[in-house]
Each structure stands twice: as C-alpha cells, then as structure tokens.
Amino acid sequence: MAAASVQSLSTLLQRASIEDHEEVLKACNAALKKSKNDVHAQHAKAVALLKLDRYDDALRVLEEGGDALKKRASLEYAYALYKCGKWSEAADVAARLGSGRGAKHVEAQASYRAEKFANAAEIYKNLSNEDTSLGNEQNDIRINTLATNAQLLWKREAGLAEAIRPTREDLEAFETTYNAACSSLARGDLRQSELLLKRAKELCKTSEYLSPEEKEVELFPIAIQELYVLIRQGKFESAEVLVKEISFNQQHENPYVLHKLFHSTQTPTDNDKLFEFQKNAIVGNSHSLDLLVQKFDGVIRSTSKALAQRPYPSTSSSDNILSVYNAAARVQDKTGQKAIQEIRPLLERRPKDVGLVLTVVQLYVAIGNITSAISAMENFMRILEESIAEADQDVRFSPGLVSVLVSLYQLEGRKNHIRAELGKAASYWRQRPQQPTALLRTAAASLLHSTDPSDLAISQELFNKIHNENPADRFATAGYVAAYATTDARKIEADLENLPPVQELVSDVDVAALEEAGVPQSSSSIAATAAVLAGARKRAANDQNVQSKKRVRKSRLPKEYDPNKAPDPERWLPLRERSTYRPKGKKGKQRAAERTQGGIVNEKTEEALAASTGQQQKGSSGGGGSSKKKKKGKR
Numbered sequence: 125m126a127a128a129s130v131q132s133l134s135t136l137l138q139r140a141s142i143e144d145h146e147e148v149l150k151a152c153n154a155a156l157k158k159s160k161n162d163v164h165a166q167h168a169k170a171v172a173l174l175k176l177d178r179y180d181d182a183l184r185v186l187e188e189g190g191d192a193l194k195k196r197a198s199l200e201y202a203y204a205l206y207k208c209g210k211w212s213e214a215a216d217v218a219a220r221l222g223s224g225r226g227a228k229h230v231e232a233q234a235s236y237r238a239e240k241f242a243n244a245a246e247i248y249k250n251l252s253n254e255d256t257s258l259g260n261e262q263n264d265i266r267i268n269t270l271a272t273n274a275q276l277l278w279k280r281e282a283g284l285a286e287a288i289r290p291t292r293e294d295l296e297a298f299e300t301t302y303n304a305a306c307s308s309l310a311r312g313d314l315r316q317s318e319l320l321l322k323r324a325k326e327l328c329k330t331s332e333y334l335s336p337e338e339k340e341v342e343l344f345p346i347a348i349q350e351l352y353v354l355i356r357q358g359k360f361e362s363a364e365v366l367v368k369e370i371s372f373n374q375q376h377e378n379p380y381v382l383h384k385l386f387h388s389t390q391t392p393t394d395n396d397k398l399f400e401f402q403k404n405a406i407v408g409n410s411h412s413l414d415l416l417v418q419k420f421d422g423v424i425r426s427t428s429k430a431l432a433q434r435p436y437p438s439t440s441s442s443d444n445i446l447s448v449y450n451a452a453a454r455v456q457d458k459t460g461q462k463a464i465q466e467i468r469p470l471l472e473r474r475p476k477d478v479g480l481v482l483t484v485v486q487l488y489v490a491i492g493n494i495t496s497a498i499s500a501m502e503n504f505m506r507i508l509e510e511s512i513a514e515a516d517q518d519v520r521f522s523p524g525l526v527s528v529l530v531s532l533y534q535l536e537g538r539k540n541h542i543r544a545e546l547g548k549a550a551s552y553w554r555q556r557p558q559q560p561t562a563l564l565r566t567a568a569a570s571l572l573h574s575t576d577p578s579d580l581a582i583s584q585e586l587f588n589k590i591h592n593e594n595p596a597d598r599f600a601t602a603g604y605v606a607a608y609a610t611t612d613a614r615k616i617e618a619d620l621e622n623l624p625p626v627q628e629l630v631s632d633v634d635v636a637a638l639e640e641a642g643v644p645q646s647s648s649s650i651a652a653t654a655a656v657l658a659g660a661r662k663r664a665a666n667d668q669n670v671q672s673k674k675r676v677r678k679s680r681l682p683k684e685y686d687p688n689k690a691p692d693p694e695r696w697l698p699l700r701e702r703s704t705y706r707p708k709g710k711k712g713k714q715r716a717a718e719r720t721q722g723g724i725v726n727e728k729t730e731e732a733l734a735a736s737t738g739q740q741q742k743g744s745s746g747g748g749g750s751s752k753k754k755k756k757g758k759r
Contacts, residue, residue, distance in 0.1 A: 212238045229251070251265050271303045383414070471484060476504075476516065508520035526549045568583050588607075605620060
C-alpha cells in the first residue's frame with residue numbers, strides 16, 4: 125500500500141498544474157519523506173526551487189540525487205550551476221545535451237560569464253540563423269549577440285567578432301543601444317559611445333515596461349559608463365554635473381577616507397561576480413589607494429605573494445599589473461632615472477618579468493632615452509629567445525611585445541631592425557596552429573619592401589595564406605598581387621581584375637594643384653632651403669644699407685647722452701689727435717708745438733733724443749751681459 129501511495133503521489137505531481145511553487149515544494153517534501161530515492165519527486169522539487177530563485181538549494185538537491193537525477197534533469201542541473209556561478213561546469217553540462225534550444229541558451233550564457241566569448245558568439249550566431257525561434261527569443265539573441273561582440277572587442281579579439289552595425293530597430297531599445305555604445309567604446313570611438321549612451325539613458329527613462337525601481341537599477345551602469353567616457357574626453361564640467369545625478373553615498377578627496385570607503389564595499393559573489401578585466405581594475409584601484417596612503421610594505425608583500433602563484437613569464441595583464449605595482453611600491457615616490465636605478469636590480473633578479481621590463485622601458489621613454497629603452501627590450505627578448513621552454517618562446521613572439529619593440533625602432537627610424545623583427549615573428553607564428561592575424565598582416569606588408577629574397581618569400585607565403593582565407597579582403601588581394609608581381613606574374617592575372625582600376629583610385633586627385641605645388645621636400649631639405657633664403661635676405665639687407673636697430677643698455681651710454689644730437693665723428697680717435705684738443709700749461713704747449721709738422725726744431729731736444737736712443741741701443745746689443753748691480757746680502 126505504501127509503495128502504491130508513493131507511486132500515485134509521483135504520478136499526481138507529474139500531471140499537476142499547481143501555480144503556487146510553494147505548494148509544489150510541500151508536496152515533493154511529503155513524497156520524499158516516504159521515499160528518499162523518488163526521482164520524480166526530486167526532479168519536481170528541483171524545478172520548484174529554481175522557480176522560487178532558491179538556486180543553491182536546487183543545486184544541492186540535484187547533487188544529492190546522484191547520476192540518475194542529473195541525467196533526468198540535465199537542463200535544470202546546468203541552469204542551477206550557471207545561477208550559482210559555476211559557469212565552466214554549466215557550459216560543459218549544457219554542451220552534452222545536444223541541439224536543444226534551451227540547452228544552447230544555457231551554454232551560451234554560461235560561456236559568456238566564463239569569458240569564453242568566442243564560443244558564445246558562435247552559439248548565438250547559429251541560434252539566430254535558425255527559423256524555430258519562439259516569442260521574444262530573437263530579440264534576446266540580438267541583445268546577447270551585441271553584448272558578446274562588445275566583450276570580444278574589449279579582449280582585443282576583434283577578428284572573432286562580427287562586423288555588426290546597429291540597425292534602426294536596435295536603437296529603439298535601451299539594451300541594444302547600450303551594447304552598441306560599449307562596442308564603440310571598445311573600438312576607441314568615444315564620441316559615438318557618448319551619443320549612444322545618452323540615447324540609451326533616455327530610452328530607459330521613458331520605458332513603459334520597467335518599474336521605477338527597475339529603471340534605477342538599469343540606469344546606474346549606463347550613467348557610470350557615460351561618466352567614464354566624459355572623463356576620457358576631458359569633459360570634466362559635464363562629468364561633475366553627471367556625478368550629482370548618480371546616487372553616490374559619499375565623495376571624498378582625502379586618500380585615507382577613500383581607502384576606508386573602498387575596503388568597506390562588499391565584493392560581488394555568485395552570479396554577480398566581476399569579469400576578469402573588471403577584477404583587474406578593482407585590484408589596481410586597491411593597490412593605488414594603498415600607495416596613496418603610503419602602505420608600501422603591504423603592497424610589496426601582497427603583490428610578491430600573488431606573483432609567486434602566477435605563471436612566469438606571462439602575457440596576462442592581470443599578472444603583469446602586479447609587477448607594476450610591486451615596482452611602484454619599491455621606488456615609492458621616485459621617478460625618472462632614480463626610479464630606474466631602484467628597479468634595475470629587481471629586474472636582474474626577475475629577468476623574464478614582462479610587467480617589470482615594460483615599466484623600465486616606459487620610464488626610459490618618459491625621460492627621452494629611447495636608445496636605453498631599446499637596449500632593455502632587446503636584452504629581455506634575447507633572454508627569452510635563448511630559453512628552451514616553449515612557453516617562453518610564445519611570450520618572446522607575443523604580438524604585444526613585438527609591437528612595443530617595433531614602435532621603439534620606429535622612434536629612431538630603424539627600418540631594417542623593424543623588418544628583421546617582424547620577419548622573425550612571422551617565421552615563428554606561421555608554424556603554429558593559432559596564428560595572430562594582425563601581426564602576420566603587418567609582417568607581410570613590411571617584408572614586401574625588403575630587398576632580401578628570403579624576406580620576399582615569407583611575404584609571398586603570408587599574403588597567399590591571408591588571401592586564400594578571405595578573397596574579398598582588398599588588402600590581402602593587393603598584397604598578394606604585389607608580392608608575386610615581380611616573380612610570377614601569371615599567378616596573379618585572375619586577381620588583377622578584383623583590384624580597383626587606377627582611374628578610380630586617382631579620380632579625386634587634382635593633378636594641376638599637385639604640379640603647381642611642386643615636388644614635396646623632406647624636412648631636412650626644407651630646413652636647408654630656409655637657411656639659404658635667410659642668408660640671401662641678410663645679404664640683400666646689407667646691400668641696401670639697412671641696419672637693424674639694436675637695443676643698447678643704458679649702463680653703456682654716456683651720462684650726458686642725447687639721442688637727438690649727432691655723435692662726434694672723431695670719437696674713436698685718441699684725445700691728443702682730435703682737432704678740438706688744446707693742451708694746458710707751458711710744457712703741454714711746448715710738446716704740442718714740437719709735434720706740429722713744419723714747426724721750429726729745438727737743438728737741445730734733438731741732442732737729448734739722440735743720446736737716449738744710443739743708450740737704448742747699447743743696452744740691448746749684449747747677449748747675456750747685464751749692467752745691474754749685485755744685491756748685497758748676508759754671508
């Protein structure tokens with residue numbers, strides 16, 4: 125009789141249409157008291173708990189039910205895992221369910237929260253192409269697709285994101301408008317993002333489907349994103365107005381008060397956990413506040429402990445930012461060369477630390493020492509290149525580090541070094557299964573200008589691969605044609621028709637204006653021409669007796685200087701040779717008369733002059749003799 129009653133109760137639960145989930149839960153508990161292993165009752169109880177948003181309890185029931193219940197309620201099990209923040213497990217369970225649309229939605233959502241955005245984008249693309257969507261499902265797919273593409277752009281995986289332009293219909297809903305604004309922000313289009321955020325805010329405020337409480341919840345992240353965009357654009361006055369609209373509890377500039385408020389904020393848990401890039405920002409803010417309140421030792425200890433648990437070397441931003449804050453805590457408030465001297469010994473102990481070497485490079489660039497920055501980067505690359513670890517090689521040729529070195533070479537105009545570096549990177553990655561497309565495109569274009577046949581061969585191979593993957597890509601087609609134009613013209617004959625004709629490319633060029641402007645000159649030739657013109661102008665001014673008026677200091681002018689009077693033309697002659705000179709006294713008049721040409725000669729004066737001249741000649745004729753008397757001294 126007991127078994128029959130349990131069976132009948134389970135049958136009743138299967139056929140019941142009770143809308144009150146609490147009543148369903150009571151009935152399930154009653155059935156499970158009589159039979160703990162009743163799979164039907166366990167399943168109904170798990171569903172009731174999910175309907176009541178008791179996700180932890182639902183997951184516990186499904187876990188305790190064993191494999192039989194998990195197999196029967198796989199979709200509910202995946203959804204419970206997803207709502208409890210176990211996203212990777214949820215995606216795996218949902219993926220094993222097959223092609224059901226419900227399971228696909230759970231897998232896509234779980235992949236999105238697990239930051240597997242490429243997988244989520246692929247699932248939403250397949251769902252949108254199917255014609256079996258129900259109700260408002262297509263709108264949800266559109267919203268989630270735009271959000272996924274925005275996340276791919278944020279993670280610098282633009283090659284995996286679709287080139288989706290928001291439609292007129294998208295701009296009629298605040299969710300899709302907000303996601304389009306995030307995509308514009310990820311691409312760096314701040315102005316477009318600002319306009320879309322303002323529209324999303326207005327659409328949210330005027331929505332007829334949201335309650336005032338729901339509107340407040342939705343408006344908060346939109347306003348925070350708009351505030352960020354305004355600050356990035358330097359629109360601080362508009363940002364201050366927006367801050368007053370946001371319901372912040374307290375605002376302080378005192379770093380010690382900010383430190384206290386920051387650490388008193390609760391950390392999101394379960395399904396509200398932050399994405400990786402959001403957690404990195406929070407960790408960075410925490411360390412920044414610790415540095416502001418001079419907790420240098422604490423930052424050194426916490427970052428050193430975290431670095432010891434991270435892979436080394438690493439290209440992850442969350443790993444390398446720890447090295448930056450560790451270095452900042454060690455140098456404290458030092459900058460420039462003093463900071464470099466403090467960090468260099470640390471870099472010698474951790475020679476493969478990406479964050480540390482980039483900090484040193486940035487400090488060198490900040491003081492204008494590009495050569496030392498290149499040297500530090502080259503030493504770091506050489507250490508990784510000499511390593512036998514495969515992970516070290518991946519870091520050595522990572523697109524980010526290669527781009528840093530290439531940018532430094534560009535600052536000093538080292539074109540050969542740029543081609544050599546890009547050639548090495550291309551040779552490494554073209555042998556790997558996962559290839560960075562952007563790096564290979566840049567390397568192919570750079571090696572195309574090399575005179576080395578081996579570099580041209582690499583460029584041909586790269587352009588051939590890129591062109592085959594996307595024949596509609598005009599850049600790839602043009603590079604493919606240019607690479608084989610001098611070696612195998614027959615191979616590119618069919619692709620020449622796909623390129624735009626020359627007339628179309630130069631249709632907007634004003635040939636007459638170009639001829640009138642003349643041949644463009646380099647900066648050095650322009651400077652030389654300017655110097656020649658300046659010299660010609662100076663010579664012309666001298667020829668025309670045009671003298672520039674120079675400012676004369678008052679201290680160098682005579683006391684009785686009058687600018688209105690003409691200067692004395694004999695002012696440069698000695699006083700005795702001026703026409704206005706009049707000697708004073710008998711001796712002065714006598715000497716003046718003797719010097720006068722054609723005057724009376726005094727015989728006594730002539731004799732005295734001859735005698736003095738003879739004595740001078742006699743005294744200067746001896747080689748080593750001297751007429752001086754010997755001084756007396758003590759013996």
